[in-house]
Amino acid sequence: MEKLRLGGVNPKIGIRPIIDGRRGGIRESLEEMTMNMAKRVAELYSSTLHYSNGKVVECVIADTTIGGVAEAARTDEKFRKSGVGVILSVTPCWCYGFETINMDGDMPRAIWGFNGTERPGAVYLACTLAAHTQKGLPTFGIYGRDVQDVDSKEIPEDVREKLLRFARAGIAVAEMRGKSYLSIGSVSMGIGGSIPNPDFFQEYLGMRNEYVDASEIERRIQLGIYDKQEYERAMSWIEKHCKSNEGDDHNPKHLVYSREEKDKVWEYVAKMTIIFRDLMIGNPKLAEMGFEEEAMGHYAIAGGFQGQRQWTDFRPDGDFSEAILNTSFDWNGIREAFTFATENDTLNGVSMLFNHLLTNRAQIFADVRTYWSPEAFKRVTGSKPEGQAANGFIHLINSGSCTLDGTGRQSENGKPVMKPFWEISEKEAEECLKATTWYPSNREYMRGGGYSSQFQTRGGMPLTMCRVNLVKGQGPVLQIAEGWSVELSGKAFDIINKRTDSIWPSTFFAPRLTGTGYFRDVYTVMNNWGANHGAISYGHIGADLITLASMLRIPVCMHNVPEEQIFRPSAWTAFGADPEGSDYRACKNYGPLYK
């Protein structure tokens, strides 16, 4: 079955080979080398990068080298027609500065100046970066550390790292533009992030907010506005992979549903899952059934469900649906994970979206619930935390939106990982399902019942937790913490798990400490986290997040990324020598990308 996914055209990377326009010898001598630089980068991108839907990143190269404004303008035209969303200029030589630049200020842009001394490529780079800065067009500058021979075909490692970092972040920026965040239901339990801020989405991300009342779920279920064949497929998959892993009912006697009621809950949450997805991206099957408008969906690249309260005081919760949507597989097979926030925490949903678009992997949504000091851990469990947990750790746990990829049951070279969906095997998907117990939801919280996923994330995975926070008067800021998952032994896990909501999915996180500032110890990381939620990705992706944030003009208020990995537009240097202060001043100076 064709996997349902958000439509639309993936943004391409436009590559502009810039040349010294002086004919009669200079230009002719440089044509081949200059165009070949562009072709080499295009080859690097298309052989290395994918869009989150699994397709290979596409590049568009200018028809000619660009030696002046006419060729620059013709290239702009070509790029506009080709759906270019990110721009990279490359050159080995001197060229005519801003006569050759692209002026579309809201597109991520970079210039690679070849470090070879036969021609002044670095001089063009510096000149044109200066011109961009004067014109209010912040641009990333890429200049290799070591001189290369003029006939070198190599892209040095430091140049490669910056070219890829720029492209991953640029593609993420371009993918968000024009898409929606869909809120199903309203604000959840007074959670600030659950209040959609349309100006933030519009001006910083180029996105729109869509809203659907939760009653639409009931309408579609009662009127049968969902694909019945898919529902049947879903139910047999659930029977095989989920109900077979149903946990004990931890509810007090008077709240334990009968088997018949529980089966009805499974049927209901299966329909909810299909309906959430259809609301986000549409479903052509609905048009065949006569529901053309419902078939369109809301063009949502991310979404969230209010869930608690009201709805969950009456109907089954969204825990199952949120978990499955955030997972890289379902009854239709292995597919791209959706980005779906429980409690409709739009800011954590955006944080998950940043992570997903940068890594093409499913994301963990969690409460930042408990700091466990080594002393408290010893007092409570009788054992000392070891390894990466030795300095204490943070318990990340939320009912609902934690992807089953977060079990850590996919593996690479024998180590637990969370893979891009196209690398996941059927066996690994089954392992993730086997590691997940589905407990009847806590009906003191979720009166309508539901099924909550439960597992402990495997230890030893590099993780990055981030969160976009909104600050009145300042605007959005981003927090980043790189670290690792740590796994508690059976006994310690049981003791700690029983003290919390033991039927929810747990990830234990040890941030990498630097010994100073917010990362002087684990407690300080949690004590300075700006909200109740975090978005957790596989991998140490903090540097990519910092580059992405600078493209969006969102300052980073907390991170533990080594300074040498920080890659921001060259203009940031003009705002001061301290990386954090200059970031704030630059973001304030430029303001939101789409304002």
Ligand SMILES: C[C@H](O)[C@@H](O)[C@@H](O)C(=O)CO
């Ligand atoms: C206790 C509430 O029902 C939970 O949903 C709570 O732990 C939260 O997730 C709040 O973010």
Ligand SMILES: [Mn+2]
């Ligand atoms: Mn929560």
